[in-house]
Amino acid sequence: MKPKKSKVPIAVTMGDAAGIGPEIIVKALEKKTLHRQALPVVVGDAQTMEQALGIVKSPLVIHAISDLDQIKDDAKVINVLDLKNIDLKNLKHGKVDPMAGKAAVEYIQKAVTLAMEGRVGAIVTAPIHKEAINKAGFHYSGHTELLADLTHTRDYAMILVHGGFRVSHVTTHTSMRKACDRIKKERVFTVIRLTYEFLKKLGIEAPCIGVAGLNPHSGEDGLFGDEEIKEITPAIEEARKQGWKVDGPVPPDTVFAKMKGKQYDAVVAMYHDQGHIAVKLVGFSLKPGGKVWDKMSGVNVTLGLPIIRTSVDHGVAFGKAGEGRANPQSMVDAMKLAIDLSAPHPRRKSPRC
Numbered sequence: 001m002k003p004k005k006s007k008v009p010i011a012v013t014m015g016d017a018a019g020i021g022p023e024i025i026v027k028a029l030e031k032k033t034l035h036r037q038a039l040p041v042v043v044g045d046a047q048t049m050e051q052a053l054g055i056v057k058s059p060l061v062i063h064a065i066s067d068l069d070q071i072k073d074d075a076k077v078i079n080v081l082d083l084k085n086i087d088l089k090n091l092k093h094g095k096v097d098p099m100a101g102k103a104a105v106e107y108i109q110k111a112v113t114l115a116m117e118g119r120v121g122a123i124v125t126a127p128i129h130k131e132a133i134n135k136a137g138f139h140y141s142g143h144t145e146l147l148a149d150l151t152h153t154r155d156y157a158m159i160l161v162h163g164g165f166r167v168s169h170v171t172t173h174t175s176m177r178k179a180c181d182r183i184k185k186e187r188v189f190t191v192i193r194l195t196y197e198f199l200k201k202l203g204i205e206a207p208c209i210g211v212a213g214l215n216p217h218s219g220e221d222g223l224f225g226d227e228e229i230k231e232i233t234p235a236i237e238e239a240r241k242q243g244w245k246v247d248g249p250v251p252p253d254t255v256f257a258k259m260k261g262k263q264y265d266a267v268v269a270m271y272h273d274q275g276h277i278a279v280k281l282v283g284f285s286l287k288p289g290g291k292v293w294d295k296m297s298g299v300n301v302t303l304g305l306p307i308i309r310t311s312v313d314h315g316v317a318f319g320k321a322g323e324g325r326a327n328p329q330s331m332v333d334a335m336k337l338a339i340d341l342s343a344p345h346p347r348r349k350s351p352r353c
Contacts, residue, residue, distance in 0.1 A: 007039045008121040008342040009068065010335065011114050013107040014044025015126025017086045017100040018093050019316025020326035022052035025126055026078065027328035028335060030058060035075040038339045041068065041120070043107045046082040048091070053078075055324045068119055083110065093322030101132030105146065112150045115307035121342035122308035124334045127316045141173040144302050147309055156304035157191045159198060159266070160275060160313055161337060162283040162297055165259060166266035167275040168195040179271040183214055183227050188235035188268070194303035195266050196244050199350075201341060208353045210255050210264035211236055211248030212274060218249040232270075247353040265350050283313065283330075299334045301341075308341045310334040 015021025025042055026049070034040060042049060046064035053060060063072050064082040071079045085103040111123040125143055133140060140146040148156045159168040170191050171179040192209060199207035211232060215225035222229055228249045239246045250258065252270075256278040259267050269275030283298035298313035312330040320326055 007073070008037060008339055009039045009041065009071070009119070010122045010124055010338050010342070011081075011111040011120040012040055012042045012124045012335070013111050013126055014042055014048065014104070015107070016097075016104050016129045016132055016316045017045060017048045017091055018095055018097050018132075019100075019127055019129060019318060019321050021126030021316065022048050023056050023321070023324060023326050024312070024328040024331040025049070026052045026056050026058045026060060027326070028331040029078050030060060031332055032075045034332070034335050034339070035073075037343070038121075038335070039071055039073060039079075040124075040335065041065070041071055041079040041081055043081045043083070043111045043114075045084060045086040045103065046080045047084075047088050048086045049078060049080050051088060055322060057324065068114070081110070083107065094318040096129060096132050096135065098132060098135040101129060101134070101138070102136035104128040105133055105136065105138045108143070108146060109150060112147065112307065115309075116151065122310065122338035124331075124338045125309065125311040126331065127312055127314065129316045129318075143300075143309075143311060144172065147302055147305060151305050151307060153305050155190050155194065156302060157194050159195065159301045159303055160279040161299045161301060162279055162313075162333075164262070164265070165279060165282050166195075166199075167256075167259075167279050168198075168266060168268050168303065169272060169275045170268065170270050172272045174272075176271065180214065180227070183231050183270055185231045185235045185238070188232055189238050191268050191303075192235060192239045192244070192246060193242075195268055196239075198301070198303050199265050204265055204350050206245060206350050207265045208245040208247070208263070208350045209239075209266050209268060210250050210259060210353070211246060211268045212252045212255045212270055213249035214252075214270045216251075216253075218251045245350070245353045264353070279313070297329045297333055299330065299337045301337065308338060310338040310341070 114120045214227045219225045219228040232249045300311040302309045
């Protein structure tokens, strides 16, 4: 059955077969609301997805396909573009496996090809394992760098989204020492620009962006560091010349509270944990006792790509893989945002800086 024109086809990559990716995809696709505007198709291994149905005790049915023209528009069905690249007999949940790493990369490669050809409106990625893909011969530090390579993208950045709480990152997967060295005017300005363009795609008429400082108190006029004076402030001034509403550098210990109070549409963080801790503090929570996750909400979006890509905001969770207890909320959120970004948006006003 060919996809209806009114629905957005989205490709969902299965991720590492030894992790929770297949399970959270199944759980997410049990949500009928995700099928009302979109035609999800899992790019993965049909047998692994069939196994995941049993693990989570889902009533859904796997429909293995070899081409998107074979998609069934049925909320009771999980369409799987079957790459047949997992040997279930040799797969062990929770273990680093080059076979699973290689397969995970192949899902991403196929999904990117479909997106670049315009056959899907967006891609949603389940988690991959960095060690597994590197052992398989793909030397990337994560999804973002692989996607940039596949799409020949030079300027890109990561933004984490939890509702109206949005944080982009100047640096991500690097040591703190190297991260400080990479805080340069050109890079800070690029991330501000990519963040501004993303907010415009969401329909925000005149986005307001807060830019975090790197040092305590944003350097206190050079007393605690001069990166704000030499690199961050000049980037902000360049952004303002474009007519954009940009505030900063704002002390890192208050900038996120200001966004939570709706002063900003997004914050540009300088390094991985500065941004990730803030988003996960509002999006993640544990049940009383601190041993079981109650909420795992948040979406990872790659800015600057010629395609739409969203992802869960967590890893493969090897410790619970194959047990059926993984929380699918981040995957649900990622699918919803992918659908949202694929559709036109009415304009809406932004708070003032």
